[in-house]
Amino acid sequence: MNRKKVTIAELQEKKQKKQKITMLTAYDYPTARILDQAGIDTVLVGDSGGMVALGYESTVPVTMEEMLFMSKAVARGIKSAFVIADMPFMSYQASDEKAVENAARFIKEAGCDAVKLEGGSEFASTVRAIVRAGIPVCAHIGLTPQTATMLSGFKVQGKDAEGARRLIQAAKDLEEAGAFMIVFECIPHSLAAKITEALKIPTIGIGAGKDCDGQVLVYHDTVGLFERFIPKFAKQYIQLTPIIRDAVTQYKTEVEAGTFPGPEHVFTMNQEELDKLY
Ligand code: KIV
Numbered sequence: 001m002n003r004k005k006v007t008i009a010e011l012q013e014k015k016q017k018k019q020k021i022t023m024l025t026a027y028d029y030p031t032a033r034i035l036d037q038a039g040i041d042t043v044l045v046g047d048s049g050g051m052v053a054l055g056y057e058s059t060v061p062v063t064m065e066e067m068l069f070m071s072k073a074v075a076r077g078i079k080s081a082f083v084i085a086d087m088p089f090m091s092y093q094a095s096d097e098k099a100v101e102n103a104a105r106f107i108k109e110a111g112c113d114a115v116k117l118e119g120g121s122e123f124a125s126t127v128r129a130i131v132r133a134g135i136p137v138c139a140h141i142g143l144t145p146q147t148a149t150m151l152s153g154f155k156v157q158g159k160d161a162e163g164a165r166r167l168i169q170a171a172k173d174l175e176e177a178g179a180f181m182i183v184f185e186c187i188p189h190s191l192a193a194k195i196t197e198a199l200k201i202p203t204i205g206i207g208a209g210k211d212c213d214g215q216v217l218v219y220h221d222t223v224g225l226f227e228r229f230i231p232k233f234a235k236q237y238i239q240l241t242p243i244i245r246d247a248v249t250q251y252k253t254e255v256e257a258g259t260f261p262g263p264e265h266v267f268t269m270n271q272e273e274l275d276k277l278y
Contacts, residue, residue, distance in 0.1 A: 003039065003079070003080035004080060005079075005080055005082075006041050006042065006080055006081055006082040007082070008082070008114075008136060008180050008181075010041075011041065011042070011082065011180070011181065011202050012180075012201070012202065014041070014202065014213065014214075015201075015202040015213045020213065020214055020215065021041050021042065021202055021204060021213055021214025021215075022039075022040045022041045022042070022214060022215065023040065023041065023042040023043070023044055023084075023204055023214055023215065023216035024040050024043060024044070024216065024217060024218075024219050024222065025043070025044045025045070025046040025048055025049065025216070025217070025218050025219045025220075026043050026044075026045065026074045026077070026219055027045060027046075027049035027052070027053040027070040027073070027074065027219075028053070028070065028073050028074065028077075029073045029074070029076055029077040030077065031074075031077070031219060032073070032074040032075075032076070032077030032078050032081075033077040033078075035078075035081060035219070036077065036078045036079055036080055036081050039080075040081055041081060041082060041214070042081055042082040042083075042084060042204075042214075042216075043074060043078060043081045043082070043083050043084070044084045044085075044086065044116065044216060045067065045070050045071045045074045045083065045084070045085045045086060045112070046086045046116075046218065047059040047062045047067065047086040047087075047088050047089070047145075047146070048086075048145075048218045049062070049066075049067075049070050050062030050066065050088075051226075051228075052218060052219075052220035052221075052225070052226045053070065053220075054066060058145065058148075059088075059089065059145045059146055060089050060146060062088045062089070063088060064088055064091050064102055064105065066088075067085060067086065067087075067088050067091075067106075068105060068106065068109060068110050071083075071085040071106055071110035071111075071112050072109070072110045072111065074112075075110055075111035075112055076111075082113050082114070083111075083112045083113045083114075084112065084113065084114045084115065084116050084138050085106040085110060085112040085114075085115050085116070086115070086116050086117075087099070087102060087103060087106075087115050087116065087117045088146075089146040089147075092117050092123075092126055092130075093119075096125055096126050096129035096130075097129075099117075099126045099129060099130055100129050100130055100133045100135075103115045103130045103133070103135045103137075104133065104135065106135075107135055113136065114135065114136035114137065114138055114180070115130065115135060115136075115137055115138070116137070116138040116139070116140055116183065117130075117137065117138075117139065117140065118140040118141075118144035118145070118146050118147065119139075119140070119141070119144060119147075120141050120166065120167070120169075120170030120173070120174075121166075121169055121170045121173040121174070123139075123174070124173040124174055124176070124177040125177070127139060127174055127177040127178055127179050128177040128178055131177065131178035131179075132178075136180045137178065137179050137180065138179060138180065138181040138182065138183060138204075139171075139174040139179040139181070139182040139183070140182070140183040140185065141157075141167055141170045141171060141174070141182065141183070141184060141185075141187075142157045142158065142167065142183075142184045142185040142186050142187040142207075142208065143155065143156070143157050143185040143186035143187075143207070144185070145185075154186075155186070156186045156187065156188065156207070157185075157186060157187050158187045158188060158191050159188060164188075164191050167184075167187060167191065167195065168191075168194075168195055168198075171195045171198075171199055171203075172198075172199075175199050175200065175201050179201060180201055180202075181201055181202050181203070181204060182199070182201060182202075182203050182204070183203075183204045183205075183206065183216060184203055184204070184205050184206070184208035184212060185205075185206045185207055185208065186206070186207040186208070186233070187207070187208050188208075188209075189205075189208060189209020189210070189211060190209075192205055192208035192209050192211060192212050193209060193211035193212075196211055196212050196213055202214060204216050206233060207231065207232070207233030217234055217235070218234065221234035221235075221236065222234065222235065222236065222237050222238075223236075223237065223238050223239075223240045224236045224238055224239035224240050224241055225240050225241055227241055
């Protein structure tokens, strides 16, 4: 199937037409190709890659260079999907100038279409600065894993009136600052539904219920490639880990038994020529 490149206007149109937007994460070239072939609308090079692809304990240690490395590989595998790169912890918090510089690297060097950053109303000026530079920004509110310590852990956000009010305000401020889309992570589904209705820009939920304009999941959770834990909001569509482990075990057994490589895997040469050499 030959799809055209997905645009911000099309994502916006999907919200208006009440067609759901699909997003999955990817961190490498082969995965990016599979998601693109499957017709996923937007591919997020999440800093979750720090955990599921690079093995860190959290998303905090992931560096700009690591995010760029993964983003470049993903962008090379995409023909149509809209590619969003996550700005890692401390790549945008210190100053708006630094944020613009780092955001630009994802566009110029990695070939991504947009960046995503975590944070509420306090990051409206950062979003505004990056958008002013001509770079589309996806906002991310609710549970923001980079600053989970400030939130006293990985907890659902906006469950009380004060927390909900803060999220409603943040969503408004970020939209007003120019964000083209907003991710809600781990917020009550009824609150996500209300904010989605109130905003003009599309909302993408992860642990935020079905009434968001779209959904995102971490690819490794959906295909069973991350075994440390499975979040309540994730759905595992297949368990690839045991399938891959079985294939690798079979390879090991065959190499050890001398049954791989077989005659169909080898190259031949003239035996007389070889005999002359030895
Ligand atoms: O890094 C990530 O994968 C994310 C999604 C969970 C939205 O930010």
